[in-house]
Amino acid sequence: MGSYSSELKRSKDSDESARRSSFPDEVLERVLSLLKSHRDRSSVSLVCKDWYNAERWSRTHVFIGNCYSVSPEIVARRFPRIRSVTLKGKPRFSDFNLVPENWGADIHAWLVVFAAKYPFLEELRLKRMAISDESLEFLAISFPNFKALSLLSCDGFSTNGLAAIATHCKNLTELDIQENGIDDKGGSWLSCFPESFTSLEVLNFANLTSDINFDALEKLVGRCKSMRVLKLNRSVSLEQLQRLLVSAPQLAELGTGSFSQELTIHEYEDLESTLSNCKNMHTLSGLWDAKGIYLPALYPACSHLTFLNLSYAALQSVELAKLLAHCPRLKRLWVLDTVEDKGLEAVGLNCPLLEELRVFPADPFDDEIVHGVTEAGFVAVSFGCPRLHYVLYFCRQMTNAAVATIVQNCPDFTHFRLCIMNPGQPDYLTNEPMDEAFGAVVKTCTKLQRLSVSGLLTDLTFEYIGRYAKNLETLSVAFAGRSDWGMQCVLGGCPKLRKLEIRDCPFGNAALLSGLEKYESMRSLWMSACNVTMNGCRLLAREMPRLNVEVMKEDGSDDSQADKVYVYRSIAGPRRDAPPSVLTL
Amino acid sequence: MEGSGVGGSESGSMSTVSRDDNMVVSSEDSSCPDESELELGLGLSLGGKSGGFKMHQLSKGGQFARILTAKDFPSVISAASPSSSSSSSSSSLSRANVTAGTKRTADSVAAANGSSQVVGWPPIRAYRMNSMVNQEKNLAAEGFNSTMVNHKSETSMVEKTTAGIGKYQNNGNTKLRKSLFVKANMDGIPIGRKVDLNAHESYEKLAKTLEDMFLKTTSSVNPTGSMTLELGAMKKITRPSKLLDGSSDFVLTYEDREGDWMLVGDVPWEMFLSSVKRLRIMRTSEATGLAPQLQERNQRQKSYVPTHETLPSLKTFAETKSAIRDSMNSWQMGMMVEMSKPLCNSECYVRP
Numbered sequence: 046m047g048s049y050s051s052e053l054k055r056s057k058d059s060d061e062s063a064r065r066s067s068f069p070d071e072v073l074e075r076v077l078s079l080l081k082s083h084r085d086r087s088s089v090s091l092v093c094k095d096w097y098n099a100e101r102w103s104r105t106h107v108f109i110g111n112c113y114s115v116s117p118e119i120v121a122r123r124f125p126r127i128r129s130v131t132l133k134g135k136p137r138f139s140d141f142n143l144v145p146e147n148w149g150a151d152i153h154a155w156l157v158v159f160a161a162k163y164p165f166l167e168e169l170r171l172k173r174m175a176i177s178d179e180s181l182e183f184l185a186i187s188f189p190n191f192k193a194l195s196l197l198s199c200d201g202f203s204t205n206g207l208a209a210i211a212t213h214c215k216n217l218t219e220l221d222i223q224e225n226g227i228d229d230k231g232g233s234w235l236s237c238f239p240e241s242f243t244s245l246e247v248l249n250f251a252n253l254t255s256d257i258n259f260d261a262l263e264k265l266v267g268r269c270k271s272m273r274v275l276k277l278n279r280s281v282s283l284e285q286l287q288r289l290l291v292s293a294p295q296l297a298e299l300g301t302g303s304f305s306q307e308l309t310i311h312e313y314e315d316l317e318s319t320l321s322n323c324k325n326m327h328t329l330s331g332l333w334d335a336k337g338i339y340l341p342a343l344y345p346a347c348s349h350l351t352f353l354n355l356s357y358a359a360l361q362s363v364e365l366a367k368l369l370a371h372c373p374r375l376k377r378l379w380v381l382d383t384v385e386d387k388g389l390e391a392v393g394l395n396c397p398l399l400e401e402l403r404v405f406p407a408d409p410f411d412d413e414i415v416h417g418v419t420e421a422g423f424v425a426v427s428f429g430c431p432r433l434h435y436v437l438y439f440c441r442q443m444t445n446a447a448v449a450t451i452v453q454n455c456p457d458f459t460h461f462r463l464c465i466m467n468p469g470q471p472d473y474l475t476n477e478p479m480d481e482a483f484g485a486v487v488k489t490c491t492k493l494q495r496l497s498v499s500g501l502l503t504d505l506t507f508e509y510i511g512r513y514a515k516n517l518e519t520l521s522v523a524f525a526g527r528s529d530w531g532m533q534c535v536l537g538g539c540p541k542l543r544k545l546e547i548r549d550c551p552f553g554n555a556a557l558l559s560g561l562e563k564y565e566s567m568r569s570l571w572m573s574a575c576n577v578t579m580n581g582c583r584l585l586a587r588e589m590p591r592l593n594v595e596v597m598k599e600d601g602s603d604d605s606q607a608d609k610v611y612v613y614r615s616i617a618g619p620r621r622d623a624p625p626s627v628l629t630l
Numbered sequence: 631m632e633g634s635g636v637g638g639s640e641s642g643s644m645s646t647v648s649r650d651d652n653m654v655v656s657s658e659d660s661s662c663p664d665e666s667e668l669e670l671g672l673g674l675s676l677g678g679k680s681g682g683f684k685m686h687q688l689s690k691g692g693q694f695a696r697i698l699t700a701k702d703f704p705s706v707i708s709a710a711s712p713s714s715s716s717s718s719s720s721s722s723l724s725r726a727n728v729t730a731g732t733k734r735t736a737d738s739v740a741a742a743n744g745s746s747q748v749v750g751w752p753p754i755r756a757y758r759m760n761s762m763v764n765q766e767k768n769l770a771a772e773g774f775n776s777t778m779v780n781h782k783s784e785t786s787m788v789e790k791t792t793a794g795i796g797k798y799q800n801n802g803n804t805k806l807r808k809s810l811f812v813k814a815n816m817d818g819i820p821i822g823r824k825v826d827l828n829a830h831e832s833y834e835k836l837a838k839t840l841e842d843m844f845l846k847t848t849s850s851v852n853p854t855g856s857m858t859l860e861l862g863a864m865k866k867i868t869r870p871s872k873l874l875d876g877s878s879d880f881v882l883t884y885e886d887r888e889g890d891w892m893l894v895g896d897v898p899w900e901m902f903l904s905s906v907k908r909l910r911i912m913r914t915s916e917a918t919g920l921a922p923q924l925q926e927r928n929q930r931q932k933s934y935v936p937t938h939e940t941l942p943s944l945k946t947f948a949e950t951k952s953a954i955r956d957s958m959n960s961w962q963m964g965m966m967v968e969m970s971k972p973l974c975n976s977e978c979y980v981r982p
Contacts, residue, residue: 140756141749141753141754141755142749142750142756224757224758226757357761405758406754407762408762409752409762416822416823439754466751468748523753549748
């Protein structure tokens, strides 16, 4: 697409006067409407005024990575024809309880503007936003064409809000509720879908804990013939799952409920045969409390599986191995570390097409129990899965040598997120820092976009990152580094850095201020429990007026310390909805 | 704050198009689109919006508990940093044990497990932590279950019988017996396990499970030098059935509610269930202090009793055990012999 736009630009320059007659705006808009990538659209809009206009009139989806970087009015003014909005709110560390409760990122102000400017809005996808039941109801009644709602890691609402959506959104095709802080008041919301409602294609309520009215669910699934994604919550039993699947064998993505009901042989066989009818299934998740003995029922449904999410099923290595033998096409796998290194060996043996692996800890807080996975498991996967490019790995021990081997086997890493769970832990064999491990990663994996580091790390790690990680966009750092120099290296290198999040590192004002020019090209910077002071933050705010510098103070801390700092670029100016604990400088 | 690029259509100049504008609204998310970034994070339940639903509230509005940070880990952080107020933390933690089923504190989970935690570390989402808490109850049950079922044929399924391993509710089905999970460790093995005592009916079954867990499962963890020795020593114990009958180098002990370490098998099974906190497969050489400990209990204040290091040795204990070693071939028989020794008076077993 880049070459296309430059080609067009050249032809335009040479034939200025003929341009208008040969390239009417409507045609340009039509052509540009085919552009989906936001980056391409950005490039296109910079070509000239006509192209800027054509682009803004043809754009139907807007992605806003930081809801405070722009105001809804500005968005509405520039893009008059938006039908789909994706918004992200709180800083990512809010997932880990590092952001005050009432920090902000409330969707309501956006909805009010959208109701006025985009009455034809169809899709809303929110991540880490605060949304109330009132907002959900407002949404449900303000947009008659509304089709898709996706809430990921949001909070502030209850199942009452979902009831409003179910009641009023006549054209709903997607209701995707994932990992939210939702107040689950019961399952009656599901019964709010009217009898005449048949358009649902995506239903994901795995987040919720209470029982839903199964009868209503069964009827809903039965009449929504286009349903392709169904993710149940834990309250749905195996028997009920089987009944649902009978009326929805076309499902492409299935999230089971609890997988541990005691079945008779007859019931088991029913389940098995129903599952074998699901020929389209490419994604499988749920499997809470999965009993190993029932897993074979899944085998016939696994032949085309590309994504298997076992991160809520505490499987043992043998169970996993047997299951994976039936999943030759697997590209993405999420597991708990109960499978241990042996299970990961099985991954390496059975899944040659694997591209993504996430290993979550089943028992992250238990220091005494040391099981889970080690470097051996990761190495085993790397030998068997050369296409691996996305890994999230929680472990309790790692070595530099292992990581070097891993990236040698898999040089195409785009996302490398390694979490050695004990903060500041060195290479357990050599007792050295883990600098060389991450050095190997950035040197070898030239396509690296996202990196999370852990273990004992000196400034050398950051020297490596700054020097070699040319495509790095997101960097997460915790309990690492020795001095300001580390952070300065990163800010001085990494030309594509967009998000930098740091906690509990000895980086201070010098480091913070070394990135003065850089922050405007980044989405955001987070620094908590570092050595940054209020004065440093004030200086940053003064020097860079187009950045919002926010400090979250904690009770009882030194007045001069900036406990948590969140810096982001914005064309909307400082925000006005910050709670008292958040100071905008 | 200039909005020069915004609405620049009127001004007619290319330079009014703002790159800033574009960067703000157009940068693409590089993470996986579908499942998005389901990174994990643990969250403290901090209360809902004002006027909203019920979530437990922490003490100060707009504030949140900071329980421990890496500043409390001097080995990790080199730079000096101000100490944060932790006075509110413990009270917040106890309050945080109440869950509203939403962003429940994973720190309370940590507290329940008895480990002190850094806030927000490891970076696991609250949602996942909530699910893990419920999963834990089934974790060891699964291990136990698969061991049991492996002996059955592949085609036979567990009928709707009692069994009652683990706890679940299933839309009106009878709620089955609750699990009673305790940690079990074996000297020389860093890998501990959890075992559901309610899934066993007797000491003998418990011992068998523990033998399966600690002796039959091959560890894939690369052992350090010292650990290799332990594993090697372990492998000499070949006959599992003799592990806990006094004939091996190990003996099964447990920590009771009062923090005392006792030999397993001294008391009736049900009474054991009500008082056991955790299990430890101890080296016989280090288990020698358990007898006098029991006798002293009544005179002693309730306090946590540390491990074997401080217990005096008692030669007669080991000698007695070796004497019966050859004649006993079952765990339970071995323990019955132990019970016949005057380990303590009957008052020990009286619980308020």
